[in-house]
Amino acid sequence: MGEAPAFFIDNIQGNISNELNLNSKGYVTTIDVSCNKTYVIGATEKESTPTFEIQILDKSTNKWVIPIVFGTKPKPSKGYSAILLDEDRILVIKGNSSSDDCFWFLEVNTAFVRQQKARLGTEVAAWSKGVIGEAEKPIVISGPSGVGKGTLISKLMEEFPSMFGFSVSHTTRAPRNNEQNGVHYHFTERSIMEKDINDGKFLEFADVHGNLYGTSIEAVDVVADGGKRCILDIDVQGARSVRASSLEAIFIFICPPSFEELEKRLRARGTETEEQIQKRLRNAKAELEQGKSPVLFDHILVNDNLDTCYENLKKLLGLSDGIKISQKSELVVHVPLEHTVARIDQKIVINCGGSELEKSAINSFALDLSSIKGGAPGRTRGLNIYAMGTKIMG
Ligand SMILES: Nc1ncnc2c1ncn2[C@@H]1O[C@H](COP(=O)(O)OP(=O)(O)OP(=O)(O)O)[C@@H](O)[C@H]1O
Ligand SMILES: Nc1nc2c(ncn2[C@@H]2O[C@H](COP(=O)(O)O)[C@@H](O)[C@H]2O)c(=O)[nH]1
Numbered sequence: 001m002g003e004a005p006a007f008f009i010d011n012i013q014g015n016i017s018n019e020l021n022l023n024s025k026g027y028v029t030t031i032d033v034s035c036n037k038t039y040v041i042g043a044t045e046k047e048s049t050p051t052f053e054i055q056i057l058d059k060s061t062n063k064w065v066i067p068i069v070f071g072t073k074p075k076p077s078k079g080y081s082a083i084l085l086d087e088d089r090i091l092v093i094k095g096n097s098s099s100d101d102c103f104w105f106l107e108v109n110t111a112f113v114r115q116q117k118a119r120l121g122t123e124v125a126a127w128s129k130g131v132i133g134e135a136e137k138p139i140v141i142s143g144p145s146g147v148g149k150g151t152l153i154s155k156l157m158e159e160f161p162s163m164f165g166f167s168v169s170h171t172t173r174a175p176r177n178n179e180q181n182g183v184h185y186h187f188t189e190r191s192i193m194e195k196d197i198n199d200g201k202f203l204e205f206a207d208v209h210g211n212l213y214g215t216s217i218e219a220v221d222v223v224a225d226g227g228k229r230c231i232l233d234i235d236v237q238g239a240r241s242v243r244a245s246s247l248e249a250i251f252i253f254i255c256p257p258s259f260e261e262l263e264k265r266l267r268a269r270g271t272e273t274e275e276q277i278q279k280r281l282r283n284a285k286a287e288l289e290q291g292k293s294p295v296l297f298d299h300i301l302v303n304d305n306l307d308t309c310y311e312n313l314k315k316l317l318g319l320s321d322g323i324k325i326s327q328k329s330e331l332v333v334h335v336p337l338e339h340t341v342a343r344i345d346q347k348i349v350i351n352c353g354g355s356e357l358e359k360s361a362i363n364s365f366a367l368d369l370s371s372i373k374g375g376a377p378g379r380t381r382g383l384n385i386y387a388m389g390t391k392i393m394g
Helices: 014-020 111-120 149-159 190-198 217-225 236-244 259-269 274-290 306-316
Strands: 003-005 027-033 037-046 049-058 063-065 068-070 080-085 089-094 103-107 124-132 139-142 164-166 202-208 211-216 229-233 250-255 299-302 340-344 347-351 364-368 380-387 390-393
Touching: 027 080, 037 089, 049 124, 068 111, 080 340, 089 347, 111 124, 139 149, 139 236, 149 164, 149 229, 149 306, 164 217, 190 202, 190 211, 202 217, 202 236, 211 217, 211 236, 217 229, 236 250, 236 274, 250 306, 259 274, 299 306
Parallel strands: 068 124, 124 380, 139 229, 139 250, 164 229, 250 299
Antiparallel strands: 003 340, 027 037, 037 049, 049 063, 080 089, 089 103, 103 124, 202 211, 340 347, 347 364, 364 380, 380 390
């Protein structure tokens, strides 16, 4: 058990201020990670917009390193606590914030960070926002072009609009007549998309039928933050990448009743040229082979009769007996500027002090991290909050 007070410093002295270039109103905290690295997390006001900066002091060489930082940064507040968890991530608790924005993780040695370090050959850190409670697993729907994935997803979204949200992918292909930018796809250029991929903004991407397609981390987070279950319509290569990522999902492969029927549907849709249809059909052969993999897909559905296939899809999502009632709690906890934190195993006890009693009925609570899931490049989910021994959220 250790204790780290919430604090902010008006005058930063010595090396830290020089290296971080913090102005006199910067806020900074330091955390020792392993015996030879100190992480300095500082809030600066760059062009009057407060932002978080990270620097690492390598104590073996006595040199400062500026890491490449992935993920959406938290908006700084005037006081925050930081506590090291299991040598791989730092929990940062923002003061004067409510529980939907106060828990953030700075990952310093997770699998994602190690992967990016090896890729880039430099120090890397990654922010991941902490989310209270369990989110239902996203649904990955895959299958050859023309099999009916989009049709099935539209039916599901129409019947359950408040339950599901579509992950809007990016693509370099040209929009079809009925397609809207930001609704069906984010239509973009290859050079822009390649830069964003390089900057770690994508959960997965693939070259599909000659164009680049990809799921941005934001596309998935936006749906989950809206309290909805995310549906991804992606090809088999993309499904494989998501399987290998930290996103836990349900993987469903949609099969046509026959190859001839697939070809008929693709032609009848009338959205592709003959050359594109031929390319999609060639790729479909390989995808149908890979779709049989029980390692990759949890379920296979044959889309012969549309209504039957849709009923089967609902059944496996547990929706055939009517709409599930959301168990989302409306309770929000406020962490004041001045608070203290202490770690007991996988629980962080946050004491808000007596002066905050009037603001919040809860002046001390425990943040349980024993069931956390996910993490960079997405949100860290599964946080639970208990007040004085009673579970109140999650
Ligand atoms: N069970 C079905 N029987 C007959 N036609 C179907 C069936 N399901 C879908 N279709 C039709 O097949 C065509 C292709 O469907 P859809 O666009 O949903 O395929 P998709 O898998 O999303 O393709 P892509 O991967 O290219 O986006 C559409 O015209 C759709 O109306
Ligand atoms: N790997 C990914 N595949 C994607 C994504 N978005 C769509 N797709 C797949 O591309 C093909 C073709 O789609 P179309 O709209 O041009 O007909 C289809 O199989 C989709 O599932 C993505 O983000 N990543």
